Each structure stands twice: as structure tokens, then as C-alpha cells.
Amino acid sequence: MFKKILIANRGEIACRVAATARRLGVKTVAVYSDADAQARHVRACDEAVHVGGPAPRDSYLQWQRILEAARKTGAEAVHPGYGFLSENEEFAQACADAGLVFIGPPPSAIRAMGLKAESKRLMEQAGVPLVPGYHGADQDPALLRREAARIGYPVLIKASAGGGGKGMRAVHRDEEFDAALASCKREAISSFGDDAVLIERYVQRPRHIEIQVFGDSHGDCVYLFERDCSVQRRHQKVLEEAPAPGMTPERRAEMGAAAVAAARAVGYQGAGTVEFIAEQDGRFYFMEMNTRLQVEHPVTEAITGLDLVEWQLRVAAGEPLPLRQQDLRIHGHAIEARICAENPDGGFLPATGRLSVARWPAHDAFRPADVRIDSGVGEGDEISPYYDSMIAKLIVHGDTREQALARLDAALRDTHIVGLHTNVAFLRRCAATDSFTGADLDTALIERERAVLFDQPGLPVAQAAAAVVAHTLAEEGLTESADPWSRRDGWRLFGAAQRRFELEIHGEHQTVLLARHHQGSQSLTVAGQTVNLSLRSDGAEQHELYLDGQRVQVRTYKVGEQVAVFGADGSALVTEVDVLAHAGQGTGEGGRLSAPMPGKLIAFLAQPGDSVSKGQPLAVMEAMKMEHTITAPRDGVVDELLFAVGDQVGDGAELLRLRAQA
Structure with missing residues (x-):
């Protein structure tokens, strides 16, 4: 086992790795940006090294600085967490060249699975079922549009190098294709440095089911059962559970075998997730492989009683897998809720600010339990615009799905966060819908249950x-x-x-x-x-x-x-309301459009003098790794643009002015 590892990440995953390493007697080194100098993951590790400015490109993506930090502190291995450099082939190779163990798959496996088009070709050769689509290298927009028509609408445009729902758009009509393609490419180049896309048939009422796989350097590979991640917004997961409701032993074995075949096809080592789109009748198709640990790994830990980070460390140190396939068992049911700083009633717009209050139900941290909280922040900490909006993961476990649902409701009820918008109340409503409680699951569940999920009155x-x-x-x-x-x-x-x-x-x-x-x-x-x-x-x-x-x-x-x-x-x-304190205050003037959060202005969709209608898109911002469109609040004429494309703008900054039509 290693004596010291460097954790090339931040937030709850860095805290999670540090907790397991401490239990194993392994020392840890944190890296941190200007924005994270006082962050919880810095305090959780034995040492910490500053690597740059608050934006990821100036710190957590500067892998040369991270390697230098490992060298200076005497770390033997690097754990990439998830996100940032975890699926970066160049970084994994640089670790190896520097004599460091990359706690993840070999660079060749990252490369093979990192490009969706290439991975589809490999999966086809390995006999893994695929969704009909176009995975070619020719990225001519006219060709892509013809391929979409050939496949048949609706189609899904996906960034070839991406994941996490970024650079992904569903297109239902031919006339929507060009705008959706342009948006996907912008988001893909920003997030992954590669704007190549692929196009697939958009499966109707799909379930998102993924298989946790683990491989070692001795040629063994197992699957640790499945997770259902169908409840999503903006193609990003909201609720995840294991095992998948309605999964038969026969279908589980079939999907597990397909996932292991996918891993073996690229010589996989370490923790990985093979993601499938499943039809309601049980048919399933390979979607992609995430060559890292997933955010939702705790539900797998809860039903198996295993520590997957410990498995990562042991496999990376050259040990064989701790268990064989026939030794693995499912115990009970687990559900994870992603608690995020966002406003569900405002289109899930990310929120920033200080956690003035952050109180949790009775729980264990980073360990399988009836109630578990994984978080990299606490009361008094700031949620900044530089990183993902997730505050914490709340995981519950029960003997049955019904018991797990009851524990989830009670735990969300006792989760009290004040200081910024969160999705806690939304998660509680979502878990209580007829669709979720009845296990009538597909990726459109949130849209289907809109009437009971959004704009609800709250406490009487x-x-x-x-x-x-x-x-x-x-x-x-x-x-x-x-x-x-x-x-x-x-x-x-x-x-x-x-x-x-x-x-x-x-x-x-x-x-x-x-x-x-x-x-x-x-x-x-x-x-x-x-x-x-x-x-x-x-x-x-x-x-x-x-x-x-x-x-x-x-x-x-x-x-x-x-x-x-x-x-x-x-x-x-x-x-x-202090009537005297606020006497004389009036409303501000209308006709302005302001930034809903700090971020980067990436496009104006109207110019001075243009007549616009209420609801018409006027500008596009990028914040917290996602694009956000600002629309006209009323009919009018664009009077003035107050920023240039590419500018960083602050929360509430006035972007442009509208005047009434003459």
C-alpha cells in the first residue's frame, strides 16, 4: 500500500478519499486554488499545496503544477477524484512518466473510451448492444443534419469527448437542428477542448441504468451490480438508486456481462462505470463508459457494504480485487439525492453565496449507513461560481425500497440550508411523486411530474x-x-x-x-x-x-x-418588514436584463436596433460549467449592449438595455 498520495481534486470527493486513506494509514496531500484556501478538503488532508487562481483552468487543470506538488511532497500516487483531470489521458500518461501511480485506468483505456465515436466502434466489435446513430469523424454541419434525418427525429446530439450532460441536446424537429448543434459545439469546446459530436436516435421513455465495474492488473474484472439514474434535469442526475427497480436476476447478469466485456475490450483497471440506455421492455444499449469513480458510487457501497475508494487504492497498488464475482451480494436498497445550490423554479439556475446555515440529519460521513452525508462544504462556507453547484450528497439505505424512501423523506425534511437557493424541497417532492414511489422511471420523469414539482406553495x-x-x-x-x-x-x-x-x-x-x-x-x-x-x-x-x-x-x-x-x-x-427602515424605497426602472449569476458572456443573440419579442433569447452566459440563456422580459427594441462577448460579468450586472417600441 502507498505511504502518501496526492488528491488532484477538491470538494466532497477529495474529503472522501482523504477519509478512506486515513483509515488505511495512508497520508494525503491536497491541492487548492485561491478560492479554496480555507476549504474543507484542505483541512481534511495532512498537507496542502497551492496550485493557482480560482478558475479551474488556472489551478485544478494545471496538471504540471499538480505533478510538481506531488514531487515536492513525496507522494507516490495521484488520485484524480472525478471531474477535472480524472479522464485526461495526457495527465494519466504524465503521471506514469513522472514515476507516479495514477489511481485509475491506464491511459490507453481513457483514450479508447474518451471519444464516444471510437468507444462505440470498440463496443460494436465486443458485441455490446448500441443505439442506432452516426459516430463518424466527418463533422460537416450539413452532413450531420442529413445523418439526423436518416436516423429519424427525435435525435440526441452529444459531445464526443464529453460527459456529465454537457454538450448534449435533444432535437425534435429538423428546423431546430442547426441552433442545437451550434450550442452543443460551444459547450463542448469550452468544457472539453473538442467540439466533435455524435448523433444517436433519441430513445423514447428511456431509463438510464449504469453498471459499476472494477478491474485489476491481474486480469480479473467484476461488476458490482447496477444503479438506476433515470431522474435527471438538463441530462444531469438528480436521484440515483441501487439496485434498479424491476431488474430481474437474468437481466442483471446480462447487463453485467456486457459491462465487463466493455471493460475487458480496453484492458480496464480500477473503478469504472458503463452506462446504458434501457427501453421500458428491458432492451438496453451502450451509451458511454466513465473511466473514473462516479458521484453516485455511495449507493453501490451501501448495498454491497464495500469501500470503493479502498478498492481503488488496493488495485492501484498492484493488489488483486478483494472479492470475486461469485462473492458479491446485494443487501437492501439505497437512494442518493444530490443537494445542489440551484433554483428549480428558475430553470435550475445555479446559485452562489454563503451557507449561512447548513444543518444535517443525524448521519455518518463517507461510510455506509442508514443515513450518510458526503460533503466538501459546511456552515459558513461559500458556494462560488467557479465550480460545480453540488453542496452535498445525501445517501440513505434500507432493507427495502419502501424503507429507503421513508428514510430519504425524513432526512430531506431535516436538511436545513439557508443563505442561497437549493433544491432540497424539490428533491423531497420528486421522491414523493407517484412516478418515483411507484418506480415508473424514465429520464422524462421530472417533466412528466411538473404539476407537483414546480412552483409549490411550501409551508402553509x-x-x-x-x-x-x-x-x-x-x-x-x-x-x-x-x-x-x-x-x-x-x-x-x-x-x-x-x-x-x-x-x-x-x-x-x-x-x-x-x-x-x-x-x-x-x-x-x-x-x-x-x-x-x-x-x-x-x-x-x-x-x-x-x-x-x-x-x-x-x-x-x-x-x-x-x-x-x-x-x-x-x-x-x-x-x-421594518416599515420605517424601508420607507421611501421604490421599485427600480424596467427594461434591463441582468446576469443571474457571475459568469462569462459567450454570445449576444440580438444587436442594437433589433426588435425583440417577450421570451426571445438575447444572450448566452456560461457559469458552473453550463450554458444559460437570457430571454427578453417583454417586447421592445435593443437599445445598447453593455459588455463584449468573452467578458466575465458579475452577479446582477446589467448586460443590455431594452426600450419600448415606438
Whole structure:
């Protein structure tokens, strides 16, 4: 086994590798950018080396600096994590040339599987089923359009060198093809440095099922069963589970054998994932192979009881696989939810900002358990625009899928994040849909369940208002004097007291009245309704409310003028309106379009003087590895462009101006 390894990555995967290495007695070296100087993965390792600026191209993609860091610290091996350099053939070869062990497959396997067109050819030779499509080297747009017509719409355009949903577009009509191809190529060249694409038939109601494989240097290769990753947005996974619902032992063995054949075809070593598109009738087709550990590997660990990072280290050190195929077993069911800084109701727009509050359910970290949290950030940390928007992975395990679903709901209910938009409430709704609970799975599940997933009301207004009242009274009670004449709760010798709260709940202003009657009872009036109210608080955060006798438990966290409320029925971010403090404030002028987040401006789709319609695309930005289109909020004429293509723009920066049509 190695004495010291360098982890050429950041975030939760770097923390995950460090945790396993520590358990094995292996020292670790972290690398970090300017943005990550105080990051959790830096603290998790024994040593740390600075490698450059905050943008990945200036730090984590500078593999020469990473190799120099390994040399200076005496590391014997490099673990690439996932993302960044994990599937970079040149980096893997450079590690070998420098006398370092690359903890991953050989460069030849990365090369063979890195180009989708080449990998399809190899899989065809190995007898692995393929989706009908075009995988040729000729990238003439006219030829690609003809091939799409030959295959038959709908088709899927995919970056040949890519993965993770980047550089991928579904095209349903011929007239959409050119714009989709241009967008794919822009995103592909930005993410992978290669704009080549392939075209495949877009399978209707497909399931995304992947097989975890592991190979060693002694010629053995096994599959560690399957994961269903069908629940996706923007071709990126949202919920993953293992084993796949409805999978028969016969189909599992067939898919496992195909995955092992794919791995053997390229002389694979280490952890890899063979991804398949599956029809509803069970037929399956090779999609791609990710030559690295996957984000969703914890669900495989949960059902097998294995540490896949430990397997990676042992195989890279020359040891044989710890188990043979006949020794592997499935135990129970596991589900992973990717908790991301994003706004699902805003088209899953990534969010940046500070994690003012980050509270998790009772859990183990980086180890198989009933509830597990893998995260590279904590309370007080910043989510920057430079890296992926994922905050954490929440993994649950149960004896049955039903038990795992119940544990997932409870764990998401007890996950409280304040300071920026997250998808926690969306994940909880998604896992509770009829489609997911009934295992009616395909990659269009989110679109099919839109009515119950988006623009939902959240915590009932009365509960949210009562929670803020409880929070305020609890805070005041913690600092009150015993002297009744100094109290601020409206105490008086005779009669009732009434207190007024001006709140904004779910975007609407609410005047809330708390009445305290002389006999000691209380009532709350909100949204035109009056309910009897009694409160019991444990500090300023934990409260037990009784609304007309109905018991409700909530937790509250105050950040500035806002109180975040979390309960069994959802959450709410409530603003306490200080009328005097905000007197005289008015609305800003209209007709502007601003950047929804920090990022790079990569295209203007209209020029000064152009007449545009509401909803028309006007600009394209790139942030957090994805393209985002800014559309016109109303009809008008483009008056002025305020940036140049290629500029980095800040959050809220005005990009262009619209004026009303004459």
C-alpha cells in the first residue's frame, strides 16, 4: 500500500478519499486554488499545496503544477477524484512518466473510451448492444443534419469527448437542428477542448441504468451490480438508486456481462462505470463508459457494504480485487439525492453565496449507513461560481425500497440550508411523486411530474407566521428581565394586548396580529383567519406550535431580516418588514436584463436596433460549467449592449438595455 498520495481534486470527493486513506494509514496531500484556501478538503488532508487562481483552468487543470506538488511532497500516487483531470489521458500518461501511480485506468483505456465515436466502434466489435446513430469523424454541419434525418427525429446530439450532460441536446424537429448543434459545439469546446459530436436516435421513455465495474492488473474484472439514474434535469442526475427497480436476476447478469466485456475490450483497471440506455421492455444499449469513480458510487457501497475508494487504492497498488464475482451480494436498497445550490423554479439556475446555515440529519460521513452525508462544504462556507453547484450528497439505505424512501423523506425534511437557493424541497417532492414511489422511471420523469414539482406553495402561511412569532418571542425571552415593567411582550394589569408583525411570506405581504388575552390565551390573525395559538420553544430555533389544537414542530434560523422556517409540511423564507427602515424605497426602472449569476458572456443573440419579442433569447452566459440563456422580459427594441462577448460579468450586472417600441 502507498505511504502518501496526492488528491488532484477538491470538494466532497477529495474529503472522501482523504477519509478512506486515513483509515488505511495512508497520508494525503491536497491541492487548492485561491478560492479554496480555507476549504474543507484542505483541512481534511495532512498537507496542502497551492496550485493557482480560482478558475479551474488556472489551478485544478494545471496538471504540471499538480505533478510538481506531488514531487515536492513525496507522494507516490495521484488520485484524480472525478471531474477535472480524472479522464485526461495526457495527465494519466504524465503521471506514469513522472514515476507516479495514477489511481485509475491506464491511459490507453481513457483514450479508447474518451471519444464516444471510437468507444462505440470498440463496443460494436465486443458485441455490446448500441443505439442506432452516426459516430463518424466527418463533422460537416450539413452532413450531420442529413445523418439526423436518416436516423429519424427525435435525435440526441452529444459531445464526443464529453460527459456529465454537457454538450448534449435533444432535437425534435429538423428546423431546430442547426441552433442545437451550434450550442452543443460551444459547450463542448469550452468544457472539453473538442467540439466533435455524435448523433444517436433519441430513445423514447428511456431509463438510464449504469453498471459499476472494477478491474485489476491481474486480469480479473467484476461488476458490482447496477444503479438506476433515470431522474435527471438538463441530462444531469438528480436521484440515483441501487439496485434498479424491476431488474430481474437474468437481466442483471446480462447487463453485467456486457459491462465487463466493455471493460475487458480496453484492458480496464480500477473503478469504472458503463452506462446504458434501457427501453421500458428491458432492451438496453451502450451509451458511454466513465473511466473514473462516479458521484453516485455511495449507493453501490451501501448495498454491497464495500469501500470503493479502498478498492481503488488496493488495485492501484498492484493488489488483486478483494472479492470475486461469485462473492458479491446485494443487501437492501439505497437512494442518493444530490443537494445542489440551484433554483428549480428558475430553470435550475445555479446559485452562489454563503451557507449561512447548513444543518444535517443525524448521519455518518463517507461510510455506509442508514443515513450518510458526503460533503466538501459546511456552515459558513461559500458556494462560488467557479465550480460545480453540488453542496452535498445525501445517501440513505434500507432493507427495502419502501424503507429507503421513508428514510430519504425524513432526512430531506431535516436538511436545513439557508443563505442561497437549493433544491432540497424539490428533491423531497420528486421522491414523493407517484412516478418515483411507484418506480415508473424514465429520464422524462421530472417533466412528466411538473404539476407537483414546480412552483409549490411550501409551508402553509399560518404555520410560517406562527413560527416567526415564536422565534421572535423566544429571542426576546432569552434576554428579558424578570421585572414585568421591562418586558416587551405586552404584559399589562388588565385587558388584552395586541402585537403587530409585518411579514413577507411566499412573496406576499402579510399583516400578522398576535393577541394576548387577560386569561392567558393567545390568538393569531393572518391572511384573514384567526386561530388559537400556544407556543413552546426550546431556545430560539426549535418550537412546538399548537394552531387550533393541531401540533406542529418547526425549526427557525434568523439571517439578517429573514427567518427561515422548516417544518414537516415544507419550508418558508420569511422577511420581517421594518416599515420605517424601508420607507421611501421604490421599485427600480424596467427594461434591463441582468446576469443571474457571475459568469462569462459567450454570445449576444440580438444587436442594437433589433426588435425583440417577450421570451426571445438575447444572450448566452456560461457559469458552473453550463450554458444559460437570457430571454427578453417583454417586447421592445435593443437599445445598447453593455459588455463584449468573452467578458466575465458579475452577479446582477446589467448586460443590455431594452426600450419600448415606438
